[in-house]
Amino acid sequence: IYPPLPEIPAPAQKTVSELSKTTWHLSLSRLVGYKRVDLSLAACLQSNQTLVIAGEGEQKQSLITQAGNKAKVRHASEDVVAFIKDHSRTQGTILFVGHVTDEERALLLASAKSLIMPGLEDFGITALEAASLGTPSILHAESGVSEVLTNKKSAIHIQQETVSAVVAALSQVEDTNWRSATLQQEAKTCS
Numbered sequence: 001i002y003p004p005l006p007e008i009p010a011p012a013q014k015t016v017s018e019l020s021k022t023t024w025h026l027s028l029s030r031l032v033g034y035k036r037v038d039l040s041l042a043a044c045l046q047s048n049q050t051l052v053i054a055g056e057g058e059q060k061q062s063l064i065t066q067a068g069n070k071a072k073v074r075h076a077s078e079d080v081v082a083f084i085k086d087h088s089r090t091q092g093t094i095l096f097v098g099h100v101t102d103e104e105r106a107l108l109l110a111s112a113k114s115l116i117m118p119g120l121e122d123f124g125i126t127a128l129e130a131a132s133l134g135t136p137s138i139l140h141a142e143s144g145v146s147e148v149l150t151n152k153k154s155a156i157h158i159q160q161e162t163v164s165a166v167v168a169a170l171s172q173v174e175d176t177n178w179r180s181a182t183l184q185q186e187a188k189t190c191s
Contacts, residue, residue, distance in 0.1 A: 002148060005128050005190045011107040015081055019111035024050035024088045024095075025170070026112035026135075028105065028126055031057030036119035036161050041066055041094055043116075043166035048092040051116070052084060054100045054108055067094035080104045109133045114173045118158060118166050121145065127155060132187035134180030138169040152176060154186045 025044060029035045037053060041063055044051035053063065064071045073096045074083045080097050081104075087095050100108065109115065109126075110133040117124055117137055123144035127137035131154050139146060141157035149155035156172045158165040 002144070002190045003123055003125055005132055005187055006125070008106050008109075008129055008132060009103050011103065011110045011133075015107055016110045019081060019084060019107065023113050024052050024084070025173075026052050026054065026108055026115050026130075027117075028054045028100075028108060028115060029117070031055050031059040031063060033059060034119050035117075037063060038066060039118045039161060039163055039166050040116040042163045043118075043170060044094065045070060045092060046163060047167050047170050049170055050088050050091055050093050050095070052088070052095045052097060052108065052112065054097045054105070056099050060096070064096060067096075070094045071096060074098055081107070106133065109135055111135075114138055114156075114170075116166065116169075117143070118161055119143075120161065128187050128190055131155070131183040134178075134183050136173060136176070136178050136183060138166060138173065148189055149183075149186055154178075154183045 027037050027040045071094050072087045109130045112135050115130040115137040117139045120140045121143040127139050127145045130137050137155045141159050146157050151157040156169040158169050
């Protein structure tokens with residue numbers, strides 16, 4: 001039995017359209033080893049793609065170090081939307097936004113070009129949340145959610161936890177014509 005899709009607050013359309021004018025990918029999770037945020041970061045650096053990393057955890061400092069001079073870290077007092085708008089103009093930037101509220105979470109999921117989840121997940125409900133807001137995901141083919149989100153229809157499935165697999169998936173995200181209605185329909189199978 002799949003876990004149900006949680007209620008997600010609808011983000012303000014004006015704010016979504018402001019953020020959607022930029023092209024960036026999203027990593028939204030705890031910053032711990034098995035989530036493999038390091039692969040998302042390395043793939044975006046290698047392909048000169050902007051990545052927004054939302055979340056906190058034991059690997060945060062090592063990820064900031066890995067991003068090097070491409071890292072921008074939001075201070076808790078800074079507005080998330082303003083921070084992303086200010087810093088996402090430069091391709092290849094890695095934006096660490098830290099903890100986000102439920103409303104900010106929905107906004108990020110609705111505004112991103114894709115959600116990147118390269119680690120092997122028991123299920124991976126965040127990808128389902130992204131699909132419900134019209135955003136495709138890059139996810140491990142053996143994660144539970146891959147049974148719900150179809151490869152090249154509502155997600156890109158990767159077979160291995162490698163930088164090269166994520167780089168190839170980023171390219172496929174660019175080359176695929178995503179339909180929000182299809183993404184949302186697949187997400188609704190877990191309502």
